[in-house]
Amino acid sequence: MTSKLLAAVSAVALLAVAGCGNGGGGGDGARAGIWAAGSSTVFPFATRVAENFARASGGAAPRVESLGTGGGIQAFCQGVGPSTPDIANASRPMKASEYAMCQQNGVTDIVELKIGFDGIVIATARDGNGFNFQLKDLYQGLAKEVPGGDGFVANPATTWNMVNSSLPNQRIQVYGPPPTSGTRDAFLELGMAPGAALIPALAAVKTADKDRFETLAHTLREDGAWIDAGENDNAIVQTLSRTPGSLGVFGFSFLEQNMDTVKAETIDGIAPSAExxxxxxxxxxxxxxxYVKKAHIGVTPGLQQFVQEFMSEAAAGRGGYLQDRGLVPLPVEQLVAQRAAATAMTPMTAPAK
Known part of the structure; x- marks a missing residue:
């Protein structure tokens, strides 16, 4: 069974355990509190909003779970009713296939709200070697197959200086998120695929066979150079301190909270920062x-108020309490637009891909 299928099975099992009352197409009944599930990156932000909301409302504290973006959306899309989450937290946009799954299961009105920005960092322990990665180094160091001979071969690189002579002579050992994580999806889309496209042999494949290119660019090594480290980004941070010479891939917000123990490396000469x-x-x-299930508005007590708190100036605005947690705020005009969508509960249209 593949890791993605296991994730899907786990999410459905979680629903069975957590569910109460009707979990399929019906909307009868209500939970005592709000339920949000998904991204480990969004988790600390959603948790902080939940804490503030509970204090202000005096009601039940919203339940926030870290299942990874894929796991959260999988649970969210199972149907309408109290045994499914009200909100899916995501560190990437919902995919067309996920939207279709939602529609098939009766989740027809979904409100997409952008809450801010984050960056994916490649980090080392504070006392570790310094790296200035070029984007293509990520593909050449971490892809399962790379150009070789007349085609593609298993990645032979064991140290970073075999990838790029300007990088340290240090073994390739990177701890990162699993397949269910939006952080991993974003790392593949923003790092691995653009890096692959900079290599002539891969650029030719992209022109001739986009599906083949996607497979090559999105398949990470399975020989121990890349290590799935679970959904808890804090665990990856701690691993870097305990494992000399290792690198980690996680969200910028976790870097900001752990600057005393880890440091971020540059990519194409640019360091991650709020700016x-x-x-x-x-x-x-x-x-x-x-992502908010519109059918649950007015059914799950306080759901719309919770969403409005999430998008409020005090939370998501510049200088708000989520910025203190590491969220990079939206520009004012974008936040105003997202806040209007939250108030109107305007459903999203189908994603293009």
Missing amino acids: TIADGTYPLARSLYI
Whole structure:
């Protein structure tokens, strides 16, 4: 069974355990509190909003779970009713296939809200070697197959200086998120695929066979050079301190909270910062989202108020309490637009891909 199928099975099992009442197409009944599930990157932001919301409302504390973006959306899309989450937290946009799954299961009105920005960092322990990666180094160091001979071969690189002579003579050992994680999806889309496209042999494949290119660019090594480290980004941070010479891939917000123990490496000479993430100059910058089930508005007590708190100036605005947690705020005009969508509960249209 593949890891993605296992993730899907786990999400469905979680629903069976957590569910109460009707979980399929019906909307009868209500839970005592709000339920949000998904991205480990969005988790600390959603948790902070939940804490503030509970204090202000005096009601039940919203339940926030870290299942990874894929796991959260899988649970969210199972249907309408109290045994399914009200909100899916996501560190990438919902995919067309996920949207279709939602539609098939009766989740027909989904409100997509961008809450801010984050960056994916490649980090080392503070006392570790310094790296200035070129984007193509990520593909050449971490792809399962690379150009060789008359085609593609198993990646032979064992040290970073075999990939790029300007990088340290240090073994390739990278701890990163699993396939269910939006952070991993974004790392593949923003790092591995653009890096692959800079290599002539891969650029030719991209022109001739896009599906083949996607497979090559999105398949990470399975020989121990890349290590799936679970959905908990804090665990990856701790691993870097315990494992000399290792690198880690995780969200910028976790870097900001652990600057005393880890440091971020540059990509194409650009370091991740609030400024470079917000203006898009850092190559691995991304948007963060929450997806709201409109059918649960007015059924799950306090759901719309919770969403409005999430998008409020005090939370998501510049200088808000989520910025203190590491969220990079949206520009004012974008936040105003997202806040209007949250108030109107305007459903999203089908994603293009």
